Amino acid sequence: MKILANNLKRQYGCCGKELEEAALRVMRSGYYILGPEVAAFEEEFAAYLGAKHCIGLASGLDALKTAFHLLNIKKGDEVIVCSNAYIACVMGITVDGATPIFVEPDRYNNIDAEKIESSITSRTRAILAVHLFGQTCDMTRIRAIAKRHNLYIVEDCAQSHGNEWHGQKAGTLGDVACFSFYPTKGLGALGDAGALVTNNDDIADTARVYRNYGSRTRYQNEEIGINSRLDELQAAMLRVKLRHLDQFNLERNDLARQYSSGISNPAIAIPEVRPGATCSWHQYVIKSTSRDELQTYLSNHNISTIIHYPIPPHLSKAYAFLGYSRGDFPIAEMDADTVLSLPMYNGMTKNEITDVIDTINAFEND
Numbered sequence: 001m002k003i004l005a006n007n008l009k010r011q012y013g014c015c016g017k018e019l020e021e022a023a024l025r026v027m028r029s030g031y032y033i034l035g036p037e038v039a040a041f042e043e044e045f046a047a048y049l050g051a052k053h054c055i056g057l058a059s060g061l062d063a064l065k066t067a068f069h070l071l072n073i074k075k076g077d078e079v080i081v082c083s084n085a086y087i088a089c090v091m092g093i094t095v096d097g098a099t100p101i102f103v104e105p106d107r108y109n110n111i112d113a114e115k116i117e118s119s120i121t122s123r124t125r126a127i128l129a130v131h132l133f134g135q136t137c138d139m140t141r142i143r144a145i146a147k148r149h150n151l152y153i154v155e156d157c158a159q160s161h162g163n164e165w166h167g168q169k170a171g172t173l174g175d176v177a178c179f180s181f182y183p184t185k186g187l188g189a190l191g192d193a194g195a196l197v198t199n200n201d202d203i204a205d206t207a208r209v210y211r212n213y214g215s216r217t218r219y220q221n222e223e224i225g226i227n228s229r230l231d232e233l234q235a236a237m238l239r240v241k242l243r244h245l246d247q248f249n250l251e252r253n254d255l256a257r258q259y260s261s262g263i264s265n266p267a268i269a270i271p272e273v274r275p276g277a278t279c280s281w282h283q284y285v286i287k288s289t290s291r292d293e294l295q296t297y298l299s300n301h302n303i304s305t306i307i308h309y310p311i312p313p314h315l316s317k318a319y320a321f322l323g324y325s326r327g328d329f330p331i332a333e334m335d336a337d338t339v340l341s342l343p344m345y346n347g348m349t350k351n352e353i354t355d356v357i358d359t360i361n362a363f364e365n366d
């Protein structure tokens with residue numbers, strides 16, 4: 001038996017019939033882009049989060065790029081982001097030439113709020129709060145800092161669908177939130193999809209115009225826009241999966257509990273959840289100084305794992321022009337060398353999780 005790091009067929013099995021009925025409905029409707037399914041999903045997702053507006057887009061990266069563009073954050077401006085963030089977070093910041101300012105993560109693998117203020121300069125415009133691995137940033141501290149320094153907060157919720165911070169949903173804790181519905185995400189479409197969420201009427205209005213060639217009325221273009229529209233088929237898939245999202249999150253919480261209580265190998269550090277937050281367990285990320293040996297050993301025992309992420313943004317080729325080198329962000333670099341994401345997906349069986357736990361506990365590093 002091979003245990004995959006992620007197994008999307010299993011989640012499909014949880015609601016396949018509903019998805020197929022919804023897909024047929026859309027295919028037979030003759031309406032395929034920005035139609036009634038998109039409008040309904042936008043309304044339902046905003047209501048689920050307790051937000052005023054949701055604007056469907058083509059991807060999570062488009063949501064990030066749209067957010068920074070609409071906040072008018074451009075060349076000469078600085079945006080604070082965690083040094084272990086996903087590369088797409090940084091690509092969102094740099095869309096119009098702004099500079100990412102990296103701040104190291106805390107023990108919960110998200111930005112260390114204690115270290116933000118010393119990185120603020122007269123050019124700082126925003127903090128990008130990335131809720132990585134399904135964990136949640138310390139939004140109380142981040143909001144206080146943003147208020148004190150008059151900064152925008154953009155949330156990256158691509159890995160935290162349904163998370164709560166002291167009872168309030170992630171995606172409603174800043175000025176703009178960016179969601180990805182890439183198939184592997186907690187709320188995943190059957191293709192690319194994303195959304196921008198905000199309580200700000202002006203941002204919502206301009207985002208709707210921007211995503212469609214800068215046009216409110218067909219062939220009347222108010223500004224230079226982009227094509228980042230959500231299609232009807234994906235919106236219909238998302239409407240079905242949204243109805244199951246809380247259940248999916250509960251199930252992954254149960255799997256995480258089994259990992260945390262079952263893994264007892266002293267060579268491995270298990271993840272912790274920040275007090276005050278719920279966790280969607282987008283990934284269950286362990287750390288080990290023998291990570292590479294462990295990954296090979298698990299692979300030899302038919303267990304697939306993934307490294308999120310092997311190269312921190314400041315060391316990636318894409319951002320070589322920022323001029324950083326190894327040693328500049330030691331925590332993010334140490335993470336890149338020690339993290340390992342264990343198999344975690346909806347529909348994972350008791351036998352599978354027990355097998356992973358037992359195999360890890362039998363790992364001996366020599």
Ligand SMILES: *Cc1c(COP(=O)(O)O)cnc(C)c1O
Pocket residue numbers: 059060061062086088089130132156158159180181182192193194
């Ligand atoms: C997936 C992801 C994105 C990008 O989303 P896409 O839909 O793949 O463009 C951005 N940020 C984070 C944290 C992600 O995990």
